[in-house]
Amino acid sequence: xxxxxxxxxxxxxxxxxxxxxxxxxxxxxxxxxxxxxxxxxxxxxxxxxxxxxxxxxxxxxxxxxxxxxxxxxxxxxxxxxxxxxxxxxxxxxxxxxxxxxxxxxxxxxxxxxxxxxxxxxxxxxxxxxxxxxxxxxxxxxxxxxxxxxxxxxxxxxxxxxxxxxxxxxxxxxxxxxxxxxxxxxxxxxxxxxxxxxxxxxxxxxxxxxxxxxxxxxxxxxxxxxxxxxxxxxxxxxxxxxxxxxxxxxxxxxxxxxxxxxxxxxxxxxxxxxxxxxxxxxxxxxxxxxxxxxxxxxxxxxxxxxxxxxxxxxxxxxxxxxxxxxxxxxxxxxxxxxxxxxxxxxxxxxxxxxxxxxxxxxxxxxxxxxxxxxxxxxxxxxxxxxxxxxxxxxxxxxxxxxxxxxxxxxxxxxxxxxxxxxxxxxxxxxxxxxxxxxxxxxxxxxxxxxxxxxxxxxxxxxxxxxxxxxxxxxxxxxxxxxxxxxxxxxxxxxxxxxxxxxxxxxxxxxxxxxxxxxxxxxxxxxxxxxxxxxxxxxxxxxxxxxxxxxxxxxxxxxxxxxxxxxxxxxxxxxxxxxxxxxxxxxxxxxxxxxxxxxxxxxxxxxxxxxxxxxxxxxxxxxxxxxxxx
Numbered sequence: 372x373x374x375x376x377x378x379x380x381x382x383x384x385x386x387x388x389x390x391x392x393x394x395x396x397x398x399x400x401x402x403x404x405x406x407x408x409x410x411x412x413x414x415x416x417x418x419x420x421x422x423x424x425x426x427x428x429x430x431x432x433x434x435x436x437x438x439x440x441x442x443x444x445x446x447x448x449x450x451x452x453x454x455x456x457x458x459x460x461x462x463x464x465x466x467x468x469x470x471x472x473x474x475x476x477x478x479x480x481x482x483x484x485x486x487x488x489x490x491x492x493x494x495x496x497x498x499x500x501x502x503x504x505x506x507x508x509x510x511x512x513x514x515x516x517x518x519x520x521x522x523x524x525x526x527x528x529x530x531x532x533x534x535x536x537x538x539x540x541x542x543x544x545x546x547x548x549x550x551x552x553x554x555x556x557x558x559x560x561x562x563x564x565x566x567x568x569x570x571x572x573x574x575x576x577x578x579x580x581x582x583x584x585x586x587x588x589x590x591x592x593x594x595x596x597x598x599x600x601x602x603x604x605x606x607x608x609x610x611x612x613x614x615x616x617x618x619x620x621x622x623x624x625x626x627x628x629x630x631x632x633x634x635x636x637x638x639x640x641x642x643x644x645x646x647x648x649x650x651x652x653x654x655x656x657x658x659x660x661x662x663x664x665x666x667x668x669x670x671x672x673x674x675x676x677x678x679x680x681x682x683x684x685x686x687x688x689x690x691x692x693x694x695x696x697x698x699x700x701x702x703x704x705x706x707x708x709x710x711x712x713x714x715x716x717x718x719x720x721x722x723x724x725x726x727x728x729x730x731x732x733x734x735x736x737x738x739x740x741x742x743x744x745x746x747x748x749x750x751x752x753x754x755x756x757x758x759x760x761x762x763x764x765x766x767x768x769x770x771x772x773x774x775x776x777x778x779x780x781x782x783x784x785x786x787x788x789x790x791x792x793x794x795x796x797x798x799x800x801x802x803x804x805x806x807x808x809x810x811x812x813x814x815x816x817x818x819x820x821x822x823x824x825x826x827x828x829x830x831x832x833x834x835x836x837x838x839x840x841x842x843x844x845x846x847x848x849x850x851x852x853x854x855x856x857x858x859x860x861x862x863x864x865x866x867x868x869x870x871x872x873x874x875x876x877x878x879x880x881x882x883x884x885x886x887x888x889x890x891x892x893x894x895x896x897x898x899x900x901x902x903x904x905x906x907x908x909x910x911x912x913x914x915x916x917x918x919x920x921x922x923x924x925x926x927x928x929x930x931x932x933x934x935x936x937x938x939x940x941x942x943x944x945x946x947x948x949x950x951x952x953x954x955x956x957x958x959x960x961x962x963x964x965x966x967x968x969x970x971x972x973x974x975x976x977x978x979x980x981x982x983x984x985x986x987x988x989x990x991x992x993x994x995x996x997x998x999x
Contacts, residue, residue, distance in 0.1 A: 395427055395500040397455050397489070400448055402427040405499065414506065450487060455497050460488040465507060482511040541620075541643070544627050546636040547594040549574045550587070553636065562618070562643050564609060579609060590624060590637050597634065599625045604644050619648040671765035675702060675748075677721075677758050690744060690765045692736040708734045717746070721761065726750045731768070743772040797826045824870075849889045849975060856884040856925055860918060863894055867901045874905045874914050881918035884925055887999045892972045896980075899965040900929040900992045908933025908989065921995065924978070928993040935988050944982065945970040969994070 385392065391411035396403040404422045412422075421430050428444060447463070454461040463485040470479045483504045490499035535542055541559030545552055552570040560567040569578065576583035586607075593600050600623070607618045622641035626634045671691070673684040680702040684691075692708045693700055706714050710733040720728040729747045736742060748763030804819045864876050904914045911932035919926045936944060943949045947967040973980040978996035985991065 390503050390505070393422075393427070393502050393504075395451075395502060397451075397497045397500050399452060399455070400428070402448075402451060402500065404430065411504075414504075450485075451500060454487045454489045454500060458489050458491060458495070458497060460486050462486050465511060480508070481506060482508045541622075541641040542639070543575075544636060544638050545575055545590065546627075548591065550576065550590055550637065559641065562620070562641065564616075590639075593624045593626060593637050594634075597626045599623060604648055619644045621647075673763060673765060675761040677760060690767050692734055692742070708736070710735065720746070720748065721750070721758075726752075742767055742769045744768070794830075797823070797830065800826055847971065847975065849892065851887055851889050853885065853887050854890045856886045857881075857918065859890055859894060860897065860916070860927070863897045863901065864916060867898060867905075870902075871905050874908070874912055876901065876914045876916060879915060879917045882920055884918065884920055884998065886925055886996075888976055888996055889972075892976070893996065896969045896972055896994060897927065897929075899969050900994075903965065903992070904929050904931035904933070904990075907931060911989075920998065923998050924995040925998050926993060926995045928991055930989065930991045932989040935984055935990055936982070938984070941982075941984070945980070 385394075385406065386408050388408055388410060391408065391414045393407045393411050394405040396405060404425055404427050407422045417430075421433070428447070432444075447466075450461050450463045463483075465482050465484050468481050468483055470481060471477075484507050485502055485504040487500055487502040489497040490501055492498040535554070536556050538556055539558060541562050542554075542556045543552065543559050544554040552573055552575050555567045555570055557567065560570070563570070563579070565578070576587055585605075589600055589602070592598070602620070602622050602624075604619045604621060607620055608615050609618060620641045621644045622639060624637055624639045627636045627638040628634050671684060673682055673691075675682050681699055682691075682702055682705065683699045691700070691705050693704075706717070709717070713732045716730045716732060720730045727747075727749050729745065732744050732746065734742050734744050745766045745768045746763060747765075748761045750758055751760040751762065753759050800819060800823045804816070804823060807815045807819060860878065864878055868876050901914065901916075908914070908931040913932065915930040917926075917928045917930075945966050947964060949963045949967070970980050973994045973996060976996045978994055980992070980994040982990050982992045
C-alpha cells in the first residue's frame with residue numbers, strides 16, 4: 372500500500388514538472404523509455420503511444436528530418452554513457468532538431484541542450500537515466516543573429532575603410548583641440564606631398580606650421596560652433612624641399628562625432644583645385660585676349676534662346692542698332708530694324724537643315740542710317756535633337772558692301788565702256804577674216820582666227836562682268852518664252868563642239884521636252900557647264916550630257932572625267948570670283964564668275980544647281996528648272 376502511494380506521489384510530481392523530462396533505462400545502446408511527462412509530450416507534440424517501452428533513439432530518429440537535424444547517434448549515446456560511467460549529471464552540447472509533428476507533418480526547427488542525470492539504487496548502481504531537455508532556440512537564434520550582425524558590421528567597416536582609402540578626394544579626421552591626425556587617406560597625403568605615416572598621431576599643424584594661421588582658425592571655428600565650413604579655391608602654402616609651394620583646394624569641414632554621439636574633432640573632405648585654378652586663369656586670359664580681338668575686329672557675340680526668343684549680348688547690341696546700355700532684347704524687336712524684304716532670310720537660316728549658317732541683313736538704325744549686318748550662327752540641340760539655342764557672331768559690313776557696290780558700279784561702267792570698242796574690233800577682225808580667206812594666205816588667216824577667238828573670249832568676259840553687276844544690283848532681267856529644250860541643247864552642243872578639237876561632246880538619249888523659261892539664260896548656263904567640263908579635263912577626250920524630266924522639272928547634267936573638286940573646297944564653288952587654287956588647278960584660266968552667275972540664274976528661275984564628285988575622278992554638274 373505504501374509502495375503504491377509512493378508511486379502515485381512520484382507520478383503526480385513527475386507529470387506536473389514544469390520542465391520536459393524523460394526517464395530511460397541505462398540499457399546501452401537501446402535506452403528503453405520508461406516514462407515521459409506531459410510537458411515532454413507537449414513540447415515534442417508526439418503522441419504518448421510512441422514512447423512507452425520503445426528505444427529512445429528509435430523514437431527520436433523516427434520523428435526527425437535527419438538530413439537537416441544536426442545530431443549524431445554515436446555522440447548522443449556517448450553523453451548517456453558518460454552519465455552512466457561517471458554517475459553524475461552530464462550536459463549535452465546544443466543539438467539542432469528538426470522535429471516532424473505527426474498530425475500536421477509540420478517541421479519545427481529547434482535547438483536543445485540536455486542534462487542527463489543518472490539515478491542510483493542502494494548499491495550505487497545506475498538504475499535510471501533522468502534526462503531533461505531545455506529549448507534554447509531563442510538564445511541560439513539571438514547568438515546566431517549577433518554573429519551575423521558582427522560579420523555584417525565587419526564587412527561594412529572594411530567596405531568603408533576601403534572607400535576611405537581609395538576615394539579620389541582627400542579625406543582626413545583630426546581630433547581637437549590640437550587637431551591630432553587620426554585618419555588620413557592617400558589622396559590627402561598626396562596633396563600634402565608626404566606619407567600618411569608622417570602625419571598619423573601628430574598635430575597636423577606641427578607638420579605644416581606655415582598653414583596654421585588660416586587653417587587652424589577655420590578648424591577651431593568648426594570645432595567650437597559645430598557649424599560646417601565650405602571653402603572654394605583656398606590657397607595652401609606647403610613647404611617642400613626647403614621651398615614653399617602654393618596650391619589651391621576646394622574643401623568642406625564638418626564636426627566629427629563618435630559612435631556614442633560625442634564630438635571629438637573635425638572631418639574634412641578636399642579636392643585639389645590647383646590645376647583648376649591654373650586652367651581658369653588661362654581661360655580668363657584667353658577670354659580677355661579674345662574680347663580684345665573681337666572688339667578690335669568690330670565683331671559682336673550673341674546668344675539666342677529659341678524658346679523665349681530672347682537675345683543676350685555684351686558686344687553685339689550696337690551692331691544690332693540698340694543702345695549700348697542694353698544687354699538683351701527680343702528677337703522680334705531686332706526684326707523691326709530689319710528691312711522687310713530681308714526678314715525671311717533670318718527665318719530661313721534659323722529653320723534651315725544645317726547647324727551652321729551665315730546670312731546678310733539690311734537694318735535701319737535709330738538715326739535712320741542703313742547698315743549691312745552679317746550674322747553667323749551655330750544651332751545647338753538638346754538630347755531630343757530639338758533646336759534650343761543659337762550662338763554666333765555679328766559683323767557690320769556696311770563699309771565693305773558700299774565698297775563692293777562701288778566696285779560693281781565700276782565694273783559695270785568699264786564693261787559698258789569696253790563693249791563698244793570690243794564690238795568694233797570684232798567687226799573689223801571678221802572683215803579681215805573674210806578678206807584674207809579667198810587669197811589663201813594661211814598664216815594671216817590663222818592669226819586672224821586666233822584674234823577672233825580672243826575677241827570672243829573678251830566679249831564673253833565683258834558679258835559675265837555685266838551680268839555679275841546686274842545680279843548684285845538685283846537688276847538681272849528674265850525673259851520667259853516657250854521653246855523646245857532639246858533643240859536648245861543641240862544648238863549649244865554644236866556651238867561648243869566647234870570650239871574644241873580635243874573633246875567629243877556626247878548627248879545621251881533622253882525624252883523630248885517642251886519648256887517655258889528663259890531660253891537665253893539657260894543657254895548661258897549650259898555653255899558655262901560645257902566649257903568648264905572641257906577646261907578641267909585636259910587628259911580626257913569626252914564629255915557626257917544627259918537630259919531628263921523629273922517630277923515636272925527639267926534636269927540637265929554635264930559629266931567630265933577631269934581633275935575633280937577637293938572636298939574642302941566644295942562649299943565655295945558657287946561663290947563670286949572664287950577659284951580653286953592647288954597643284955591640279957594651277958594652269959587653268961578664269962576669274963571664277965561663271966558658276967556664280969549660273970547659280971544666280973537657276974535660283975531666279977526657281978530651280979537648283981549642284982555637283983557630285985566621282986570616286987574615279989571628274990565631276991557631274993546638274994541643274995533643274997520647272998518645265999513650265
